[in-house]
Amino acid sequence: MAEQSTDLKAIMRRDERHRKMLNDPDLTGDLLLFALGLDEVIATRQAQGRKTSGKSWMTAITRLVSGDEGYRRYWAKHVVERDVPRYEPSKSRGRGCIAPMIRREGLCGQPGSTHVLDLDPMTGEGAEGYLCARHRGLEAKYLALKRQWHANGEPSPSANTGGVLRRYFNADWDGIYRWASPWREPLEGGREATPPRPTLRLIQGEGEVSS
Structure with a gap:
């Protein structure tokens, strides 16, 4: 019973993280796709008792989002490169x-x-x-x-752009950013978080959709 309760809490935390990602105006396009893929790879490996280490998880994310690890081989690296904290x-x-x-x-x-x-x-x-x-x-x-x-x-x-991924995942991001962009040193800070998108609420009956 305790194990089921722990699993339920983990599922709820993950669901809340997904909601924050999807409502983050700074997390869009390939960066959002990468973040969701990374979250799934981490969850899968944790369920299997495997560590998310090395660079193999980059291949796993590419395979997950494209169906073929050879497709856009350097896609994941380019996504991380564009998120390097910089001024x-x-x-x-x-x-x-x-x-x-x-x-x-x-x-x-x-x-x-x-x-x-x-x-x-x-x-x-x-x-x-x-x-x-x-x-x-x-x-x-x-x-x-x-x-x-x-x-x-x-x-x-201080950096005024990039660094969005490390809002959601604990990792050696400085090392990861250096791997993706060896010629650029990641700076402290990052893009200031943009307020989340307004949520829409469906009013039953004759009401309207409003924020």
Whole structure:
């Protein structure tokens, strides 16, 4: 009876984890498919008394989600690589020129063609932007900031993207991330959790579906 109670608690915990995964706006597409596959592989191996260690579980996940371990052989590795905790500069919301105007307040705003990175050489924080043909000469300023950042040892702020998988699974994620992306060192932190999607509730009778 105690064993059945333990099994029921484990099933309930797993069901709750699945609900959180499916309602996590940061966990979508292949990343969600990978997470659900990993959860199933862990549960199956635990039921069989086997450890989830080494890299064989990556093959098991690929086989589970595709039916063929040879299909998209490096799919699982690529999914993990895209989840490496890292810092990414804020993206430009358009291609308007970011050069400050002299005779009026604000930015130029004309269509830009030259991509630049406005980088803080002391912290590594940055924001992408564009310069129009008229203000292309300002590109030298941003290149100088990048050279200064290199001279300062390339400081990096905390991660602001990636790290979603380690919200749900305890593992040596630093080691796993290094395996998936040897050229990039996983940073502390990760993408700040987005509030879960609103849940829909079905009202019986003449009511409506509402959040």
